[in-house]
Amino acid sequence: MISDKVEMRELITLGGNGVLLRGTYHKAKGKVVNNANDSNKNIGVMFLNALFHPRAANADSAVYWADSFADRGYPSFRFDLPGLGDSYGDIPNDLLRFINDGGYAAITSYKLKELVHSFGLSGAVIFGHCAGATTAIYAASECKECKGLILMDPYFNLPKSLTSKLRPELVHWARRSKVGAVVRATYDRIREAPSALRKGALPANANFAFVSRWKKVVSNGLPILILKSPEPAALGSNRLRSGTFDYLGHIISFAVRSNQITIKTIEDTDHSFANRAGRVAVRQHTETWLGEYFPEANAGTPLLQNQGLQVQERNSVTLGAPAPAYVSTGE
């Protein structure tokens, strides 16, 4: 009565190296990939957890995106990393610091290779949101099977700048309350301001190890789609926002091709991208990007139309015209 398959989904595990990851496989429309010798191999999409969220992600948005990409011909795989969701393991007390230090990099890289081999893929694009984007960059820097990155609201700084100098109860308040979130963001911007004036110098609270991995990934030529949510209106003035160090500008300076990094800002959503406008815009931008960089998987399904939703683009930075599929030569 209970089955591990339903419609176009299948529950799967990756058990290599003594680490069991549980996940969901969204089969590509018109083609099921399970043969390592298949000459017409597909590019897959591998979703990572965003911080503590189970693999369905905020408001189950990852389920929606994985269904959509599979429908466009890209087999999609959502996994719970060790200790998250349904996968076994303990997570550290400070999960964010663990991730910022690349704690999930080795296992993600290993499991990506296992996935590509097990499902006969030509490679995979890693889809990471927030802390998931951090793990994606670390993993991509050590895995030639990673052929591209889709990153939602990646961050580059360490979150310790405000907390180390305050009483614990204030730290707790700053982390817990909504007003505290604005205070934290404001504080970080003020701290970054002097570095923004010293062109090219990273702020003191930058995650330097992580930025160096970014450099490595970008220098290797990997195509990257970056999706950004809008700044909270409560942060107010452009003067305050302009204090933010331009990490993306810094990263783009290492690109080896003009069209390597595509950046889109999605309005009418928040950091979760989980409302309807956010979901649809992420889907549209990603499907367009996948079609441009990995056209071989296109199942012939027409791209999603706007459906009357107001999805605006701001700071859309696609440098030059898109090129055909990029195939990584690895390291």
Add this chain to the structure above:
Amino acid sequence: MTVSPQIQRYPDSILAERAGYFPVPGAHLYTVLHEVKNPVARTLLVGPFASERHSSYLPWVRWARYLAAKGIEVLRYDYRGVGESTGLFEHMTLESWIDDVQLLSAWLRKRGEDVPLILHGLELGALLAARTFHNGEADGLILWSAPANANSLLRSTLQRWIGPQQLLKRENERKPASHYFRLLEGGKNVEVEGYEWSAELWRQSFSFGLPAAMMPPSDPTNAYKRPVRIVALGKNATPLVKGGVAGFEESKDFNWLFAPNYHWIASSFSIPVEAS
């Protein structure tokens, strides 16, 4: 590859966790059976409302593993239209979710009638479990953080969602919670935390509460002649309950909560603790 301290090799018991899809009318429920050989009891875990699923997921899974390690077989699942289950959330009602509890508890009961079946609900799941138990299902009931009714839960969820939304909007675009309540009462759907609440879900929520026999000062165990345990969880139970600091509390030790609840099960059903 070097495995980091946090990424341990899995014990054999993890292989006894069987994920699957359970068919219900119009959808499939994502289920995970924590299978136990010769179990001393069986428990159906009925989790919290959609938007709380994500934050409570890790301690909820750990509770399932804790019980399984004690010889109690556990089935946990995602509501229809939520998480890994199929179906469209906006089409779901409290009635469809209570049907799911009944179908799953009947299935779990059929795995062997020789041991007690316990329903355990958290937050909205507590209402679903309580009402199913009230209708005669199961031998025991545990409720954690049961709201008085589903409407109070939906209201508090919407009010909590409003705050961050205000930060994203300019002052002239901000709407109070009452605006959204009026839309729902006027028959319109409203999207909250990425889930589209239907006017029908809102309408049903007013009359969807705990059975009277479970409200203080009643003694539900006496009323039902079956063991009932009702626990109000405080802020120290985050992220099982609302609140908390994302990324800092998911690894929290919940033995202070798990152990007494397990001992209550053991004592209520005369399960020898040493045997488990």
